[in-house]
Amino acid sequence: MTSLLFATALVRAADVVAPSSLLTQQGDTGNLFPILSPNPIRYQQVVDHAQFAGMAAGGEYITQIAFRVHSPGIAFTANIGSLQINLSTTSKTPDTLSSTFAANVGTDDTVVFPAASVQFSTSVAGPVDGPQAFDLVITFTTPFHYDPSKGNLLVDIRNASGATHDPANDQQIDATSAFGDATSRVYNLGDANAATAGTTGSSFQMDSFGAVMRFISSPNAPVPAPPHTLLNSATRMRVGTGDNVLIGGFIIGGGSKKVILRAIGPSLTNAGVPGALTDPTLELHGPAGELIASNDNWVSSTQKQAIIDSGIAPSDDRESAIVATLPEGNYTAVVAGAGGTSGVGLVEIYDLDQSATNRLRNLSTRGRVDTGDNVMIAGLIIGGTQNTRVIIRALGPSLATLNPPVPGALSDPFLELRDGQGNLLETNDDWVNSPHKQEIIDSTLAPPNDKESAVIRALPPAYYTAIVRGVNGTTGVGLVELYDLD
Amino acid sequence: MTSSRIPPLAALALLCAGSFSLQAQTPVLPAPDRSGIEHVVVVTMENRSFDHFMGWLAGANGQQTGLSYSDSAGAAHSTYHLTDYQGCAFLDPGHTYSDGRVQFNGGAANGWLLDGSNSLSGTPNKANDLFAIGYYQQSDLAFLGSAAPAWTTCDNYFAAMMAETRPNRIYMHAGQTDRLDNSSFISGLPTIWDRLAEHGQTGRYYYSDVSFLALWGTKYLNIIHPIERFMEDCAAGTLPNVAYVDPEFTDENAGTSTDDHPHADIRNGEVFLNQVYQALTSSPNWKHTVLIITFDEWGGFFDHVAPPLAPIPAASAAAGDTDGRLGFRVPCIVISPMAKRGNINHEQFDHTSILRLIEWRWSLPALSNRDVSANNLADVLDFVTAPNLTVPQFNVPAGPFGGPCP
Numbered sequence: 001m002t003s004l005l006f007a008t009a010l011v012r013a014a015d016v017v018a019p020s021s022l023l024t025q026q027g028d029t030g031n032l033f034p035i036l037s038p039n040p041i042r043y044q045q046v047v048d049h050a051q052f053a054g055m056a057a058g059g060e061y062i063t064q065i066a067f068r069v070h071s072p073g074i075a076f077t078a079n080i081g082s083l084q085i086n087l088s089t090t091s092k093t094p095d096t097l098s099s100t101f102a103a104n105v106g107t108d109d110t111v112v113f114p115a116a117s118v119q120f121s122t123s124v125a126g127p128v129d130g131p132q133a134f135d136l137v138i139t140f141t142t143p144f145h146y147d148p149s150k151g152n153l154l155v156d157i158r159n160a161s162g163a164t165h166d167p168a169n170d171q172q173i174d175a176t177s178a179f180g181d182a183t184s185r186v187y188n189l190g191d192a193n194a195a196t197a198g199t200t201g202s203s204f205q206m207d208s209f210g211a212v213m214r215f216i217s218s219p220n221a222p223v224p225a226p227p228h229t230l231l232n233s234a235t236r237m238r239v240g241t242g243d244n245v246l247i248g249g250f251i252i253g254g255g256s257k258k259v260i261l262r263a264i265g266p267s268l269t270n271a272g273v274p275g276a277l278t279d280p281t282l283e284l285h286g287p288a289g290e291l292i293a294s295n296d297n298w299v300s301s302t303q304k305q306a307i308i309d310s311g312i313a314p315s316d317d318r319e320s321a322i323v324a325t326l327p328e329g330n331y332t333a334v335v336a337g338a339g340g341t342s343g344v345g346l347v348e349i350y351d352l353d354q355s356a357t358n359r360l361r362n363l364s365t366r367g368r369v370d371t372g373d374n375v376m377i378a379g380l381i382i383g384g385t386q387n388t389r390v391i392i393r394a395l396g397p398s399l400a401t402l403n404p405p406v407p408g409a410l411s412d413p414f415l416e417l418r419d420g421q422g423n424l425l426e427t428n429d430d431w432v433n434s435p436h437k438q439e440i441i442d443s444t445l446a447p448p449n450d451k452e453s454a455v456i457r458a459l460p461p462a463y464y465t466a467i468v469r470g471v472n473g474t475t476g477v478g479l480v481e482l483y484d485l486d
Numbered sequence: 487m488t489s490s491r492i493p494p495l496a497a498l499a500l501l502c503a504g505s506f507s508l509q510a511q512t513p514v515l516p517a518p519d520r521s522g523i524e525h526v527v528v529v530t531m532e533n534r535s536f537d538h539f540m541g542w543l544a545g546a547n548g549q550q551t552g553l554s555y556s557d558s559a560g561a562a563h564s565t566y567h568l569t570d571y572q573g574c575a576f577l578d579p580g581h582t583y584s585d586g587r588v589q590f591n592g593g594a595a596n597g598w599l600l601d602g603s604n605s606l607s608g609t610p611n612k613a614n615d616l617f618a619i620g621y622y623q624q625s626d627l628a629f630l631g632s633a634a635p636a637w638t639t640c641d642n643y644f645a646a647m648m649a650e651t652r653p654n655r656i657y658m659h660a661g662q663t664d665r666l667d668n669s670s671f672i673s674g675l676p677t678i679w680d681r682l683a684e685h686g687q688t689g690r691y692y693y694s695d696v697s698f699l700a701l702w703g704t705k706y707l708n709i710i711h712p713i714e715r716f717m718e719d720c721a722a723g724t725l726p727n728v729a730y731v732d733p734e735f736t737d738e739n740a741g742t743s744t745d746d747h748p749h750a751d752i753r754n755g756e757v758f759l760n761q762v763y764q765a766l767t768s769s770p771n772w773k774h775t776v777l778i779i780t781f782d783e784w785g786g787f788f789d790h791v792a793p794p795l796a797p798i799p800a801a802s803a804a805a806g807d808t809d810g811r812l813g814f815r816v817p818c819i820v821i822s823p824m825a826k827r828g829n830i831n832h833e834q835f836d837h838t839s840i841l842r843l844i845e846w847r848w849s850l851p852a853l854s855n856r857d858v859s860a861n862n863l864a865d866v867l868d869f870v871t872a873p874n875l876t877v878p879q880f881n882v883p884a885g886p887f888g889g890p891c892p
């Protein structure tokens with residue numbers, strides 16, 4: 001899964017691969033630049049305007065850029081500590097970029113992705129001779145209006161930290177080295193804030209090479225996201241049968257909201273997760289428990305085009321997805337294995353409509369918490385432009401007091417909150433012992449049982465992971481909940 | 487972009503070098519991005535000259551029988567077939583900077599038994615013995631004896647300089663050398679690994695027992711991997727753009743090293759080469775790979791072609807290279823889906839021609855005045871005919887062979 005901020009207000013998207021000659025075949029070489037460079041780098045790549053001939057007259061809003069891995073290879077994860085992307089319209093043409101970066105930048109220079117950490121995971125599941133899927137995706141926080149009739153597109157990347165790979169096999173992104181094609185680059189390896197190109201020997205670091213890029217654009221102006229946004233929740237755990245299926249809950253407040261739900265299984269195998277669910281099914285239930293929609297295999301869904309248009313269709317045909325516009329209320333997503341099968345699965349809820357005051361207020365997942373790889377792992381994405389105050393709860397014993405009681409409830413949950421790089425931000429065993437106990441009480445969302453866990457804090461826009469396990473390796477049914485307090 | 491051709495000075499030297507008539511060859515290279523090359527793998531063995539190891543190859547400019555060389559006393563000795571694989575009864579032939587010039591003998595290339603300062607024998611002032619004029623035949627080489635006729639063999643490929651191991655191997659990495667002998671000080675020369683990294687390309691050095699890149703201290707630790715990783719990368723299809731693969735260096739006296747340096751049993755080197763060949767030709771990367779097998783220098787073994795001159799890079803001049811003389815010819819086999827089968831190529835190359843190929847393919851700046859002017863080894867490849875993915879298999883006994891010399 002590519003864990004990045006999700007696109008705003010998606011409509012049917014234009015889709016450009018540059019150079020266009022590489023739409024169905026991979027480039028002639030791999031290259032580490034710009035996003036997989038192990039060292040910091042300032043990198044500019046110009047793309048000829050003719051590549052965007054499919055855009056609407058007057059231009060479109062580019063909302064997303066994506067890269068693909070050069071085949072062959074193996075699945076890997078890459079982390080970049082700080083990546084910033086600017087776009088502008090440049091008068092420079094391929095193979096004529098200046099060694100002075102500022103001379104290439106257009107007057108409409110826009111920070112489309114402010115400096116932030118980024119994590120990529122790619123399965124490299126495509127043909128051995130490529131091309132691979134464009135699954136190294138960066139969705140812009142500020143879409144860029146680009147009119148090809150005004151000039152060429154300049155992609156200006158500041159990779160301030162360099163990337164780390166796991167495994168460290170130096171796999172490269174797909175690239176072209178051709179002279180005279182639709183793209184070329186200039187860069188400074190070692191200094192993300194450089195004003196001029198670096199040098200190798202007596203030559204400037206500039207050549208006819210370029211990464212093969214995919215641009216997603218929309219003819220309509222995206223509606224800005226509100227300053228505080230809980231955009232996405234994803235929970236991974238072992239999906240069993242009966243009471244041990246994976247159940248995700250969420251609350252919509254302030255009016256109707258468009259969401260996409262996904263049930264992921266087989267593609268987890270490509271990400272190195274053992275024992276993944278081979279064929280997940282997905283059900284969406286309403287506030288009264290009524291079945292609103294169901295799906296097994298998203299490619300067979302009557303919503304297939306809507307799922308594609310969301311930009312986050314599952315990567316495996318056997319996985320499931322539902323797009324729905326839902327009124328205010330409480331909802332439940334149930335993931336099970338087709339035919340009663342079991343395995344590790346992932347339920348995800350994405351906010352497709354960040355345009356107004358309607359909000360995803362709460363995201364929760366219930367399921368069996370085991371040990372090792374089968375603990376409960378919940379991911380969340382904070383969007384917007386400001387910190388969002390959240391409370392994350394891990395419940396167990398109180399589930400046994402519900403009517404009817406949940407059998408086999410986790411007796412003593414333990415909660416960890418980590419950032420997108422896996423760094424531990426905070427842990428809690430019993431919420432009553434938290435240094436933020438009073439804040440938790442004041443939120444009115446204190447867990448019902450003293451043995452349960454809670455973390456309350458303001459989180460800047462980024463990706464986070466909450467891990468729930470049983471104290472001393474105990475197991476049982478648990479519930480992880482995320483509440484937006486702003 | 488086009489490759490450079492034989493520079494005038496080198497061409498003149500080549501014409502003066504011997505009686506062999508250079509065939510006219512006018513290779514036309516495609517644009518690098520249309521070459522189909524994504525991986526270059528270089529395996530460098532030790533200390534064998536072309537005539538000594540490959541002189542039997544039909545169609546090549548090799549000579550084994552019928553040659554006679556005089557010793558210091560004026561007695562003539564004929565070249566002969568070596569009948570053991572280690573040469574334990576002999577001295578390691580001299581092959582230092584000064585040894586080479588005695589053997590060069592003013593261009594006669596006949597001083598193989600005149601060397602009066604076999605600096606590697608441990609017995610100064612003792613001439614090379616008859617090991618230096620012995621040769622191996624095709625049937626002695628289970629791998630190269632089959633691979634050389636099957637693929638493209640270059641019969642006009644020289645060591646980068648008339649000196650011993652380290653200067654030549656440093657040339658292979660840096661396009662020049664900062665020493666004329668096997669001294670061990672840390673090198674500060676920029677290398678092809680720097681060039682690759684500075685352009686986003688990947689490179690790895692795979693060692694079998696000792697890392698040659700240790701001569702650069704810790705600078706390249708992140709690209710140094712054991713030979714087992716090479717096998718894994720081949721299997722996974724994760725080879726870097728450029729890989730140098732070295733054999734075992736350190737058990738020569740035990741006879742079991744795989745580098746072919748005396749007194750290793752050369753059958754172990756054949757096993758090593760076949761292992762690399764098998765791993766690479768079965769790799770998902772094979773379709774876009776060029777494998778180059780060569781030797782670092784001639785090792786003091788006879789070769790009838792006098793090496794020409796080449797430009798002297800600044801570092802080499804500072805180290806004391808006064809004439810720019812290339813080392814005697816060494817074997818060079820090019821194996822690739824883009825390689826012609828059963829082909830002998832007569833164009834002049836040396837170790838810096840490999841650098842030239844790498845730099846051409848990925849638009850990298852040259853490292854010195856040598857690689858910028860060297861002929862591009864890509865010239866031997868066939869970019870017109872569709873890549874031939876078939877791979878002949880060779881019967882190479884597994885070994886290990888040999889043992890300590892008495």
